[in-house]
Amino acid sequence: MKSSARQAQPVSIMHHVISPLFGKGHGRALVVFGFAIVIFIAVMSISAPYISPHDPTLIGLGPANSAPSYQFPFGTDQYGRDLLSRTIWGGRFIMQVAVAAVAICMAIGVPIGLVSAYTGGNVDRTASLIMDSIYAFPSLVLAIMIISVFGVTIVNEALAIAVVYIPSYFRVIRSQVLAVKEMAYVDAAKSVGAGVPSVLLKYIWPNVASSVVVVATVNFADSILTTAGLDFIGLGLPVTLPDWGIDLTYGRQALPIGAWWTIAFSGLMILLAALGFSLISEGYAERTNPKLR
Amino acid sequence: MIMILLSVVFVVMRVLPGNPVLLRFEKNADPALIAAYTHALGLDKPLYMQYLDYLWNLVHGNLGLSMAGAFEPVGPQILSRFPATLELTFYAFIVAVVVGVLMGAFGARKPGVPDDTVKVFGILIYAFPVFFLGMILQLIFGIWLHWLPVGGRLDPGVVPTNLSIGSVQLATGLYTIDSLLSGNLAEFVDAVRHLILPAMALGLVISGVFVRMTRTNMMETMRADFVTAARARGLKERTVVYSYALRNALLPIVTIMGLQFALLLSGAILTETEFNILGVGTYLVDRINFRDYTAVQGTVVFLAILISTVSLIVDILYAYLDPRVRL
Secondary structure, eight states: OOHHHHHTSOOOHIIIIIHHHHSSSTTHHHHHHHHHHHHHHHHHHHTHHHHOSSOTTOTTSSOTTOOOOSSSTTOBOTTOOBHHHHHHHTHHHHHHHHHHHHHHHHHHHHHHHHHHHHHOHHHHHHHHHHHHHHHHSOHHHHHHHHHHHHOSOHHHHHHHHHHHHHHHHHHHHHHHHHHHTTSHHHHHHHHTTOOHHHIIIIIIHHHHHHHHHHHHHHHHHHHHHHHHHHHHTTOSSOTTSOOHHHHHHHHGGGGGGTOTHHHHHHHHHHHHHHHHHHHHHHHHHHHHOGGGO | OHHHHHHHHHIIIIISSOOHHHHHSOTTOOHHHHHHHHHHTTTTSOHHHHHHHHHHHHHTTOOOBOSSTTOOBHHHHHHHHHHHHHHHHHHHHHHHHHHHHHHHHHHHHSTTHHHHHHHHHHHHHHTSOHHHHHHHHIIIIIIISOOSOOSSSSOTTOOOOOOEETTEEOOOSOHHHHHHHTTOHHHHHHHHHHHHHHHHHHHHHHHHHHHHHHHHHHHHHHTSHHHHHHHHTTOOHHHIIIIIIHHHHHHHHHHTHHHHHHHHHHHHHHHHHHHTOOSHHHHHHHHHHTTOHHHHHHHHHHHHHHHHHHHHHHHHHHHHHOHHHHO
8 A cells, every 4th residue: 555655745635535435446346336326316306396295294195094095106194195295305404404414514624624733732732621521411401402492493403513524524535634744754844944824724724624524424324314303302403304304203193003104215315325434434435544454 | 620510511501581480481481470580599689609619519510500490409310311321321331432432443453344334333333323223123022022121220110139248339220230249130130131232223333434544544654663663573363453453553542531531421322212211311401391490400501510521531541541641
């Protein structure tokens, strides 16, 4: 492996971050399989209005809680809504929340981590202390606390999830920067007069960016699970939306009569979405970190 | 650490915009009533005074009065719910460690198909929403097979044993322990039957983390010199793997146990809701629905202190296990 050579010089983001996704070698199957799942869900969610057989919110379309049949392949829920249509539509909102949450928390966590680790001293100590405290706290409890104060809306849900996962980015970026900033080429850049922003962006960031991919994909999986969890305890999306989390939550009311189809498909879709991102993350980590092989 | 956590709680609950008083009243409520209520809660004082009040009350173990219902103190309410959560998380943790460490060690020892299976299991189980796994278990073992109950902590009608000598309460509220101490075997069996499904659901989901950690740590440890040395001395492969390598691979796992505990608590909230267990998690969810702001804050503070205590214990445990830390 030429990893020592790669560490020793600044390289482009393209080389370091994107290319490990597609080349041959270890962990490729995981990445490819993960991407297949994620793309499948994305395509299904985007094209939902065109491919869904019925209106997902139409009440009384069929009998209540009817088992899967030729007419309703996934069965119907307690209001007689078509579960196949709801499953197809169900990813749109949960995925939007996840995308928004990941974007927000990456945009906040990464710069703080970069600056904090590079500056060092009291700035770093304070930031680390705060971030570690948030990190040590149960994510769901923190999200619950934030939403209960701000009120239950989709935006607040995304914000709450974002706040919860900022420390993950901070910690990973920080530890990487601490290692990279001692490298000879960083000193070299500084000695020829590169300013702080330029050192951070041109010399340090490309070398730590690949770990952001690992964190972000895990973050996606966690966001999806946390969104579903918030839906489950009634602090998530509005109950009127066709959504996997909502369907799973209310579908369980039909469990006592043995109606497995009211939970099976929405639950499997959440599982699949989280699994897709976890696979990408795991495979990517294996490719960029030789220790894991 | 505790101070930081408590301050974060304070900042989120008080300083950030969002008014608990307005949440409680309808939009067109009488302003005088709102003002009186704000005053009663001490929310009209300057912020630093509120912060000092908050800390002062905490030191005295006072988590405030519930804002919904009969204005009961929050502290005792939380404490009465805590044993259920403790019992659930304890057994779930055992499931997670046993399943996780055994599978991880097994995978690291046998490369190829067994290892890949372990790896996929670790990823798959981590992606499971804990309440979905709970529903599947309920459906299979509770509703289809009728083997195990699907909710609660005891069968309806079973009264938990009350252990006391004179006026001294001895009952821990942990039904599996109380019933054993009092020799009530029927109650013990009942409590265990109720615990199996929720502890399995929560424990299996958390075990994913242990599988991964154990597996990667073991693979590294197996390459260490002392393992080669042990093999060279002709020890059995099993002895080398389980008493030499695994013991050392477990050390880093102990350090992250504090963080696992936070994960466990998040999962416990959902598991308690799914299995209808009256613990701290369901208390928190109930109180949110009542917009009982002091109770929510009290629960969060309680959990913050709990987590800090656990991470302290983990640190001490680590020093005990790894002599290097003590130097």
